[in-house]
Amino acid sequence: MRELSYLKLLAREYPTIKAASSEIINLTAIQGLPKGTEYFFSDLHGEYEAFVHLLKSASGIIREKITETFSHIIPEKEEVELANLIYYPERILNQLGMDGQADDDWQRVIIYRLVQICKVVSSKYTRSKVRKKMPKEFAYIIDELIHVDYNDDNKRIYYSEIIRSIIDIRVGDKFIIALCELIQNLTIDNLHIIGDIFDRGPRADIIMNELLQFHDVDIQWGNHDISWMGAATGNLACICNVLRIAISYNSFDVLEEGYGINLRPLSMFAARVYRDDPCTRFSPKILDENIYDAVDPGLAAKMHKAIAIIQFKVEGQIIKRRPEYDMADRILMESIDFKQGTVTAEGKEYPMLDMFLPTVDPADPLKLNPEEEELIHTLQLSFKHNELLHKHVRFLYSHGSMYKCYNSNLLYHGCIPMKEDGSFDEIQVGSRSYSGKALMDYVDQMVQNAYFLPESSKEKQEAIDFMWYLWCGAKSPVFGKGKMTTFEHYFIESPVAHKEPMNPYYKLSVKEEYCDKILEEFGLSKEGSHIINGHVPVKIKEGESPVKSGGKLFIIDGGLSKAYQSKTGIAGYTLIYNSNHLALAEHKPFDPNKESTPRVSVVENMKKRVMVADTDKGAELAVHIEDLKELVTAYREGILKEKVE
Structure with a gap:
């Protein structure tokens, strides 16, 4: 017999044998229905029109x-x-x-x-x-x-x-x-977002408002989501990063109209400091026209450069503050030879493409000047006390996590960090190391700590800094690369310097044995389970397939973002899992004036129709049915008395 106290609580909802028996019949009947249809989207990147259309049309x-x-x-x-x-x-x-x-x-x-x-x-x-x-x-x-x-x-x-x-x-x-x-x-029935709601596209805030209204949604955080979540905690590097990316893609509407972030102090600072600088290397990519806040491209380039320089400074300060990140080689601001006009990266010297750096002190390159200090403090207040942004961030926390195991599928955005030999890579924290599932759980807790711990807590500041590491750190599960070469893209011409080596996960996970290893690490069966992954665009035009590892791995970032469509050749994927099969919907670039029903193709037929009883929800119902049977037994044996009116 189960704990009597639990049965007493259950009896409040089902006070008679008739009530409990009726619910047993109802739940048993539900178990015999086909499972609901699950939809998996990834890498929405602010493309609100395309996403809302896919949501309303159920991807065709x-x-x-x-x-x-x-x-x-x-x-x-x-x-x-x-x-x-x-x-x-x-x-x-x-x-x-x-x-x-x-x-x-x-x-x-x-x-x-x-x-x-x-x-x-x-x-x-x-x-x-x-x-x-x-x-x-x-x-x-x-x-x-x-x-x-x-x-x-x-x-x-x-x-x-x-x-x-x-x-x-x-x-x-x-x-x-x-x-x-x-x-x-x-x-x-269920909506799964495999990360990266934010950045590049015009209005991530509209996507978030849509998700807030949806009846059943979960989110696996992506690196771009983490960056915005970090900005909401007040992390200066994350604040600079989200501003830099938004300005670089001409996405002023999401900042000022969407979240009400006042960019006037930044525009005034940039216009004055870079008045005579064309800032050619910082010209924005104009994929979408701003509706509410049109900014002159020349001024946008100046704002872009101003916030980028501040970002490189505050990132360097974090790296010095956190030697455990092992990222000292990424402080390239200190590797500039101001006399020669060169920079040394990974032991090789390159000419700098732009040496107009009026706010950088060669004697102390990471020090913010007084104007920059005041500016970044003003921007920090805009993020920390932003009602709508925090409403959205709290939703990311309440409905999100680093990964999710659901109905024999393992969902995560980036990767499970691995070494070349196929073993799981680890992060060392004091005397403990974390790898595989334990690493994902550790990261999840750190993300929670960054937002929810008291402001005075030492652990909170450590977690806030860690949010930036997750954006670009070599062992970050949501980044999945050895380094981020943002500085090199701005200041170095050599393509070699621009390369960002992928974590070994990406070449290993296409092999079935390593998919099995990952599934087993998370407690899922090798048979009938899948990994559903985003983050890396699948280039259909180059012959790549989203289905890998003998059908065990689905990478569903197909380029919903306009920024990637020229590379992928399509406009993203939806993975659809109903009671009969798994299917992929291949999207066309969204045009509100054209019929754009995706091409849907079945990629795996279920061996038998999947019923509610076969799902995680079915397992929950089975437990509840057993509890109710215990309650009926307690009533019949006189252990509990029915409340007969």
Whole structure:
């Protein structure tokens, strides 16, 4: 018999044998349903329009459901129109209303078609689960329509009268919107984001707002997410880094319109200090036009250079403060020969491409001058006391982690650091070393400490510094490279100096034996389990495949970010895991004026249909069922008394 105190707590929710038995029957029935559909996205990089479209369209699966339901009944043009209505109901209804097309007959036909799609996408869920997802004002009506018996003449009349009444009382538009949103909610059961929501693209804040509204989402932090999380803790190097990347990609809207970060002090400082410097090496990449905050490219280049120089200084200060990072060779500001105009990197001397460094003291290159000190303090306050940013960061913490094991899949963004011989690399912390799963758990705890420990804590400052190490440290699981050559890209012409050696993980993990080693390290079976990974764009145009290691490893960064699409040849992937198979949706570059349904291909069929009982949720239900059986036994044996009204 389980602990009596636990059964007493359970009895509060199920006070009678009838209540407990009813729940046992309900949970057992749920175990017999097909598992819900999981969607895996990676490396969103602020591309909010493309991501929102993929979310609303379920990466093309809604279009597939329409074709399956109405194939040979309605023409393809109407299929596309129905799909677009489901994705963007308010916008489409407004357009049709202005054109006079959304009359009563049109609404009647559309409601019928939407109900049919609702029936299809809700078929794998319990009636109560579907009901919970319905908008309250229409829940009863939708429930009736979805479960109508078309073989019953009376029911058909009843069905028609419901639709006629909806149209007669002029709530047809609202009802259509409710059906469209329900279809969206039912198509994606679980959403997994395999890191890198931030940077490069225009509006990561809009993506975060979408995720806040989603019913079931988890996030595996990427290096760009960690950098923003570090900035929120007040880490000066992370603050400089997120500003530098945003300015370098002309993403001023996310900073000023999205998060309300005042860049005027930086722009004034940069305009004055670099007044006569064209800052050619720091010209921004203009992939997206700013809507709210257009900044002259010449001024943006000056701001870019100003924040980069400050970043190199504060990074050097962290490296000196933390010798355990073993990164002294990355303090290149101290390796500049100001007389010769050269810099020494890894023992080789290179000419500097830009020697106009008015804020750098050759005698103490890492020292911030008084203006820089004041500027960075002002920027730090903007990040530490930013209400929306911290709302988003808290969501990253509450719904995020370094990795996740879920339904026999291991999810993480970057890598599990490895050595050339295939053993797990370790980080030494005092007398202890961490590698493999233990390293990921240690990093997870350090990320938590950086945000949640008291300000006065010594451990908090250590964790805040560590957030920057995770961005670019050689043994960081979210970085996965031997070094980051940001300084070299700005100041050294040689491509050799620009190289960032990948962790051995990336060449080893494509071999099945090493995938098995990683899966076993995290307690997953070698058979039927997968690693789902992001971080490194898959270059389809060069013949690369996202499916590796005999189907055990999926790398799903295919270039949703515009910055990578010329290299990858596509616009990213969605991995879709339903009860029958694993499928990859290959995205086209997003164009709001074009039909862009992804190409979906099945990459693995399940040996048998996966039911809820076969999932992690099913295992939880099984435990709960056993608890309820214990409770029923306790009632029957008189150990606990039923509360009979």
